[in-house]
Amino acid sequence: MTASPPTDRVVSIVELLATEAPMNAAAIADTLTLSRSTVGAILAALQSRNWVQRSHDLTYRLGPAFPHHRTLSAQPDALPPGxxxxxxxxxxxxxxxxxxxxxxxxxxxxxxxxxxxxxxxxxxxxxxxxxxxxxxxxxxxxxxxxxxxxxxxxxxxxxxxxxxxxxxxxxxxxxxxxxxxxxxxxxxxxxxxxxxxxxxxxxxxxxxxxxxxxxxxxxxxxxxxxxxxxxxxxxxxxxxxxxxxxxxxxxxxxxxxxxxxxxxxxxxxxxxxxxxxxxxxxxxxxxxxxxxxxxxx
CATH class of the missing domain: 3.30.450.40 (GAF domain)
Structure with a gap:
């Protein structure tokens, strides 16, 4: 049993955005089988802290204030030469x-x-x-x-x-x-x-x-x-x-x-x-x- 279901929902959303292309709130809710109102509230809280960013097409991605986001590379597809x-x-x-x-x-x-x-x-x-x-x-x-x-x-x-x-x-x-x-x-x-x-x-x-x-x-x-x-x-x-x-x-x-x-x-x-x-x-x-x-x- 999860010790804190609300925390688990927040972590699930962050992990999803870290491992997928940018997604809108409805797609996040459907993927994680969460209510859209719950996902909307979590995304609003994360956006207020710049942990996520919303684009003009209403999709979300991790934001610049996400812990450690600026220290480790944000370009996962790059290859070193050779x-x-x-x-x-x-x-x-x-x-x-x-x-x-x-x-x-x-x-x-x-x-x-x-x-x-x-x-x-x-x-x-x-x-x-x-x-x-x-x-x-x-x-x-x-x-x-x-x-x-x-x-x-x-x-x-x-x-x-x-x-x-x-x-x-x-x-x-x-x-x-x-x-x-x-x-x-x-x-x-x-x-x-x-x-x-x-x-x-x-x-x-x-x-x-x-x-x-x-x-x-x-x-x-x-x-x-x-x-x-x-x-x-x-x-x-x-x-x-x-x-x-x-x-x-x-x-x-x-x-x-x-x-x-x-x-x-x-x-x-x-x-x-x-x-x-x-x-x-x-x-x-x-x-x-x-x-x-x-x-x-």
């Missing part, structure tokens, strides 16, 4: 899928994907994830970017996590700052669940009437990222289950703006292969950041 070529090279070097996602204050959008079918488990990129797939920015998604973001953004990100996971995720942010990347483990049993959710999301993408359901499925998919491996875990000479690895890519203003990922999605990755994955991923992240004038720390 991104597609670098992803293609990275996928070939590691033998699994590679992806690049743009991270804004409220969402994470996949802007480039390179599948590689040489890995035993498939491409390494779930089939429901495609260019243009946009996920709400909720922990643990985009941890590699958040680790290099200001403290207030880190706190806001941690607040989206289950309270029982926040300490572990806070420690993970510190480790990511030290190593330059995140390595996520996953319960082998969850690998099958991940594939099923991704397949469902892929089917729903082809029906314009299933937008809300697809967003819920993608939210479940994002929450199935697994758990962060520690440096001590990764140093052990034994196979480990690895879902994916991620590193930040910086823009010319020294802001972490993208997350580059590779997805082994494998239940037993050797120490040698873990080292190879990490080395190749950091190499690609560094190249893309250098193209924008900044290398990861």
């Amino acid at each position: 991104a597609e070529d670098e992803l293609r090279s990275l996928a070939h070097r590691v033998g699994c899928g590679a992806a690049l996602a743009a991270v804004t204050a409220t969402s994470m959008t996949f802007v480039a994907i390179e599948a590689n079918h040489r890995t035993p488990t498939g491409s390494g990129i779930p089939t429901g994830v495609q260019v243009g797939t946009r996920l709400p920015l909720r922990a643990p998604a985009a941890a590699a970017v958040i680790a290099f973001s200001p403290p207030d953004q880190q706190r806001a990100w941690l607040d989206t996590a289950d309270p029982t996971q926040r300490r572990e995720l806070a420690t993970a942010l510190t480790e990511i700052q030290a190593t330059g990347l995140a390595v996520w483990g996953i319960d082998p049993d969850d690998l099958g669940t991940l594939d099923v959710l991704a397949e469902v999301a892929g089917h729903l993408a082809h029906s314009p009437t299933t937008g809300p359901l697809r967003r819920r499925v993608l939210g479940l998919l994002a929450g199935l990222s697994g758990y962060p491996h520690t440096s001590a875990d990764l140093a052990e000479d034994r196979p480990l289950p690895i879902a994916y690895l991620a590193a930040p890519v910086f823009d010319a203003d020294h802001t972490p703006r993208w997350e580059i990922q590779i997805g082994p999605l494998h239940p037993a990755v050797s120490l040698t292969n873990r080292y190879r994955y990490r080395t190749e991923l950091l190499t690609s992240a560094s190249r893309l950041s250098a193209n924008r004038g900044q290398r990861p720390a």
